[in-house]
Structure formats: structure tokens, C-alpha cells
Amino acid sequence: MSTLAPPLRTSWHLKLAVLSASLLFLIILATAFAQPAMRQNVQPYLLDLARTNPDNTVSVIVQKNSKDDASLEKEVNRLGGVVTKDLHIINAFAAELPAGQAVNLSTYPGIKWVSYDAPVQKSLLGGLICTDCVSTTLLSNDYDYSINANKVWNNANNSGAWLQGQNVGVAVVDSGVTNNLDLYSKNALLRSRLVAQVKVNTRASNAYDNFGHGTLVSGIIAGNGTLSLGGYIGVAPQANIIGVKVADDQGLASESDVVSGLQWVNDNRDKYNIKVVNLSMNSTQAQSYLVDPLDAACEILWFNKVTVVVSAGNNGADGKPAVFAPANDPFVITVGATNTYDTATPTDDTIAPFSAFGKDETGGVKPDIVAPGINLISTKPGLAVKLALDHPDHLLEANINYMRVAGTSFAAPQVTAAAALLLQSEPNLTPDQVKYRLKATALAKKAKGSWDTRASLKAYDPATMGAGYLDIYAAVTQKKITDSANQGVPVSKLLWSGDSPVNWSSVNWSSVNWSSVNWSSVNWSSVNWSSVNWSSVNWSGDYWGD
Structure with a gap:
């Protein structure tokens, strides 16, 4: 905890004391900005305000680690501020204090996040409230800031609104998805954005x-x-x-269950405008992507303009x-994890110690790209689900609607x-173009082009981070x-085995007729499903260590 300057006295005969206290305040403020070891849990916009006008009073929302810690409210008073609201629903309070002292407060033990209490932005049309905008006033997710997601929403x-994913379908092939208010349309609570739920695992009850997990x-x-x-x-x-x-109620599934799920996605991609599919699971056994059925199913989706992550x-x-299916497939986008150290800027981030890495059979580096993977917060389906109980x-x-996860x-x-x-911004991009763009704009140690004036990723390692750190903006x-x-x-050899095989060697790669790649390109009955010795889906992307 920093030493605070005593209250200023305004008597003319105490000018020297006033000057000394002012100098001490400036030293403290400079220290708050200059010392990298002092963690600032603060919204970047507040940092900008403090740098330009440190003495100006600002309204802030202060989130605490412990609801029982009342000392932080007292510190606001000591810093020359006042608490204006109790926001215990989110374990926080609102306050007004000088911008420089708001940054100083963010370094105190027990502070989770200090954000600017921004006024509601009105639109340019008739002074109406922008109901489609995403407010970042209370945004606490470090990862949204680290990957610059917050810069594209409005x-x-x-x-x-700008880019929020409107009308783009994303298939989550996983343990299922349970609806909750976070998955409803922002301004129409009667419309769920969970537009379809299907089970392909016959052992699942619903x-x-x-x-x-899903x-x-x-x-x-x-x-x-x-x-x-x-x-969040x-x-x-x-x-x-x-x-x-694709899993049963206990989270277990066979590889054929996962392939069945991908087949359902392929059959229904047009109906639900599915542009991207997420697979947060891996095999535990090594096998060539050229003969692995899961890799083959991913490639079929890829060649039918569904980006697979x-x-x-x-x-x-x-x-x-070592990377295992489907992360070993050279076509898909394989994602590794970083440690943000609970800061909103990526430049000091490092690779998470558990994040898998390696090369695919073509010599390509895996992962292709990295994103935050430690101390993330997301919504869960209920208290009685297995992960919450475990x-x-x-x-x-x-x-309790949220859970802290990693991996x-x-x-x-x-x-x-x-x-x-x-794809919302540029719907005609192919999966190959999406992959190239994400990698070409990822943050690394060196600039990616004349446009790239970003601060470098200091701990960038191409062997473990691929092209670098995701930057959506x-x-x-x-x-x-x-x-x-x-x-x-080279494509999976299984795509040559079915009733409608594709003669890849006879076409110019840049002019492939992607629509000719379909489920019948593979002779699924010839697949040896036990060849990977994968009796259950391994949620190896989860990390529950401290």
C-alpha cells in the first residue's frame, strides 16, 4: 500500500507544507505509472484520463475481491474521494475521486478492477439511447481487452453497434449448451440466441x-x-x-460421437448459418491426420466454408x-493459451505452462495462434452440473452464475x-483466408507490416505461440x-476413400470446387474407430490447477 499525502492545509503561512505535500503527491502518482512491478487493475481509459488530467474528479466503479472488505471504501475517503453508491450485486461500489488517485487505488490489495463510470452514450438520431451498443463500464474480463474485442463492438x-457477431451461427460441439440470460438477445429477452440444441450421443438423456463444459x-x-x-x-x-x-451426461463420448456431431453440423450449416465450429477437446493418442477420422470430418467442414477452431x-x-487430433490437422486453426497475469494489455503476457505445442506432419507450427487461457470467467449452466460440483x-x-476456468x-x-x-464483417472470406488474416495480424515481437505500430509481445516464442497473440481489431x-x-x-487420405472421392491432384488448388467435398467423400465404414484407442473424449483443454 502506497504512503498517502496528508490533507492539504490552505493557510497562506503553510505554503511550504502545501508545496511539499504536492511534490509528494506527484511522486506517488509518478510511481503508480512508472513501476511495472505495481499491478494496476484499472480500465485503460482511466489510465489515459489520469495521465492527461490527474487532478480532475472522475466517477468510477470499484470491484472488490471480497465482499466483506470495507477498508477500500475508507481508502477512497483518504484519497480525497467519496463513495456514492453501494453495488453489492456485483461486489462493488461507485465513487468519485481524482483520476490520478483512482489509478493509485487500483494498486491496493483487495481491488479486483477499477473502471470508469461512463455516462450513457446517446445516438446521433433524435437523441435516443444506443440500445445496440455494448457498455464496457463494468467490463471485468481481461481477455476482452487483451485481444481488443472491446474495440469492435461499437x-x-x-x-x-458494429461487430458483435449478429446473425452469425457458431456451432459448439461439446457437452451440450444450457440456455441462460447471457445467451439471450441483448435487447429482446424473449429471443434466445441459442438457436438450436441437439444430442447425437445416444447415452445422453437430453x-x-x-x-x-459446453x-x-x-x-x-x-x-x-x-x-x-x-x-463478464x-x-x-x-x-x-x-x-x-456429443457427450453423455457425465461428459463421456467416443470419437465416433464427435464425428456424428460434425456430420450434423455439416448437414445443417445452411439452415443455421453456421460459419464457425468450436472443438475444445483432444484425443490422447497420436495418429496421422491423414488417416484420423476426426481430422477428416474437420476437413470436410473446412472445405465447405465452415471455419474450424x-x-x-x-x-x-x-x-x-506433441499435439493430438484434431489440433494436429494442418488446415484447422489450433489455439494455445497465454497467461495475462490479470492485466488488460498483452505485451507482458507469456505462454501458459500447460499449453501444448509442436508441429504438424507438414512441418507447420502448432498452435497457429494464442489467446488468454488462465483465470477466465464464464457463465455456467447451474449449480448441479458436474464441473461445478467437482x-x-x-x-x-x-x-454464482459464473465460474473461473483455465486451459x-x-x-x-x-x-x-x-x-x-x-466473417460478420467480410462474409465472403473462406476459412483459409480467415486463418491467414488472424495469423497475419496476430501480435508478435516484430511488426507484421507498415500498418503495425503496436507495442511488441516481449515474451513471443514462435515455437509455442505460432503466429502470435490474437488481435481482433x-x-x-x-x-x-x-x-x-x-x-x-495434403488433405486427409480418408477423403479419397468414399463413393465421391475428390481427385485433388487434378485441380488447381486455388480453384478447387469445394462443394464437391462432402460426407460421401469418405468411406466411413472402413474407418477403424478403435485405431486411436480413444474410449472417451478427453477434455484436455481444461486446466484446474491454481
Whole structure:
């Protein structure tokens, strides 16, 4: 805790004391900005206000780690401010104090986040409130700031919505998805954005998420933050979710269940406008992507203009390079995890110690890209689901609708949502172009082009981070980047085995008739489903360590 200057005395004969106290205040303020070791849990906009006008009074919302800690309200008074509202529903309070002291407050133990209490922005049309805008006043998710998702939700003057995933379908092939208010349309609570739920696992009792994993994944993709008053918002908060339950109620599934789920996505992609599919699961056994049935199913979707995003897995702790299906497929976008250290800027982030890495059979680096994967918060389906029962210490004390999670399972949905936002902006992009754009605009140590003036990712390691750190704003604004990834990469041999095989060697890769790649391109009856010795889906993208 920083030493605070005593109250200023205004008597003319105490000018020297006033000057000394002022100098001490400036030293404290400079220290708050200059010392990298002092963690600032503060909205970046407040930092800008404090740098330009540190003495100006600002309205802030202060979120606490413990609801029982009343000392922080007292510190506001000591810093020359006043508490104006009790916001215990989100374990917070509102206050007014000098901007510089608001930044100082953010470094105190017990502070979770200090954000600017922004006025409601009105539109340019008749002075109406912008009901489609996403408010970031209470936004607490570090990852939204780290990947610049918050920069694309509203247009430049906050008078209307920009890219929030509107009308884009995202299939979550997982343990199911259970509906909740965070998955409803922001301004029409009678319309759920969970537009379809289906179970393909015959052992599952229903299409709901009795395990908990799929709903957590969906919250990171498309949660609108209703249950947290805007505190925990997903990356594409107006995208539509299609829940495909491939696991039974205990979270168990066979590889054929997962392939059946992907087949359902392929059959219904036009009906639900499915543009992206998320797979936060991995096999535990190594097998060539050329003969793995799960990889083949992913490639069929890819060639039918559905971008496939998968988790890298959590087997990187031993330092040995290894990625398993479907993360080993060179076509799909494989996502690794970073540690944000609970800050809103990515430049100091490092690779998460558990994040899997390696190379695919073509020599390509996996993961392709990384996103935050530690200390993430997302909505869960209920108290009785298995993950909540198994990990009660990960439930948020201040809001039991949410759960704290980690792993590449939860880094992947951020890239899934990024792909959805990019396709909302440019719907004619192919999956290869989406992949290339996301990688070409990812933050790394060196600039990616003349447009790239960003601060570098200090700990960037291409072997474990691929192309670098996801940056959604850069991806959607660099429209001149239209190249395609995966040129000349060999496809799964299983795509040559069915009733309608594709003669890949007879076509120019850039002019492939993608519609000719379909489910009958594979002779599924010839697949040896036990060849990977995968008796159950391994949620290896989850990390429950401290």
C-alpha cells in the first residue's frame, strides 16, 4: 500500500507544507505509472484520463475481491474521494475521486478492477439511447481487452453497434449448451440466441449441458453479460449458438460421437448459418491426420466454408512437443493459451505452462495462434452440473452464475468468436483466408507490416505461440490482407476413400470446387474407430490447477 499525502492545509503561512505535500503527491502518482512491478487493475481509459488530467474528479466503479472488505471504501475517503453508491450485486461500489488517485487505488490489495463510470452514450438520431451498443463500464474480463474485442463492438462514436457477431451461427460441439440470460438477445429477452440444441450421443438423456463444459465455452464465445450487469461479456456477444451435444451426461463420448456431431453440423450449416465450429477437446493418442477420422470430418467442414477452431490441449507442461487430433490437422486453426497475469494489455503476457505445442506432419507450427487461457470467467449452466460440483472453489463468490476456468479449452472460443466477427464483417472470406488474416495480424515481437505500430509481445516464442497473440481489431481492420493459408497442403487420405472421392491432384488448388467435398467423400465404414484407442473424449483443454 502506497504512503498517502496528508490533507492539504490552505493557510497562506503553510505554503511550504502545501508545496511539499504536492511534490509528494506527484511522486506517488509518478510511481503508480512508472513501476511495472505495481499491478494496476484499472480500465485503460482511466489510465489515459489520469495521465492527461490527474487532478480532475472522475466517477468510477470499484470491484472488490471480497465482499466483506470495507477498508477500500475508507481508502477512497483518504484519497480525497467519496463513495456514492453501494453495488453489492456485483461486489462493488461507485465513487468519485481524482483520476490520478483512482489509478493509485487500483494498486491496493483487495481491488479486483477499477473502471470508469461512463455516462450513457446517446445516438446521433433524435437523441435516443444506443440500445445496440455494448457498455464496457463494468467490463471485468481481461481477455476482452487483451485481444481488443472491446474495440469492435461499437462504432467509432458509440452511436451504434458494429461487430458483435449478429446473425452469425457458431456451432459448439461439446457437452451440450444450457440456455441462460447471457445467451439471450441483448435487447429482446424473449429471443434466445441459442438457436438450436441437439444430442447425437445416444447415452445422453437430453440436449442440455449436464456436465458444464459446453456452456462455459459458449459464454466466452457469445455471453452478453446480462447476469453480471456487463461484467463478464463474451467476445462476440450477439452471435448465435448452436449446441451440439456429443457427450453423455457425465461428459463421456467416443470419437465416433464427435464425428456424428460434425456430420450434423455439416448437414445443417445452411439452415443455421453456421460459419464457425468450436472443438475444445483432444484425443490422447497420436495418429496421422491423414488417416484420423476426426481430422477428416474437420476437413470436410473446412472445405465447405465452415471455419474450424480447436484447442491445442494441455499437455505442454512436460516441455515435449506433441499435439493430438484434431489440433494436429494442418488446415484447422489450433489455439494455445497465454497467461495475462490479470492485466488488460498483452505485451507482458507469456505462454501458459500447460499449453501444448509442436508441429504438424507438414512441418507447420502448432498452435497457429494464442489467446488468454488462465483465470477466465464464464457463465455456467447451474449449480448441479458436474464441473461445478467437482470444482466448487472455482465458483465466483460474488456471483454464482459464473465460474473461473483455465486451459486451451477456453482460449479456443476466443478465436472462434474472432472468426465469427471477421466473417460478420467480410462474409465472403473462406476459412483459409480467415486463418491467414488472424495469423497475419496476430501480435508478435516484430511488426507484421507498415500498418503495425503496436507495442511488441516481449515474451513471443514462435515455437509455442505460432503466429502470435490474437488481435481482433487488427484482423477486422486490415482488409487488404486477403491471402489464403494452407496452399498445397495434403488433405486427409480418408477423403479419397468414399463413393465421391475428390481427385485433388487434378485441380488447381486455388480453384478447387469445394462443394464437391462432402460426407460421401469418405468411406466411413472402413474407418477403424478403435485405431486411436480413444474410449472417451478427453477434455484436455481444461486446466484446474491454481
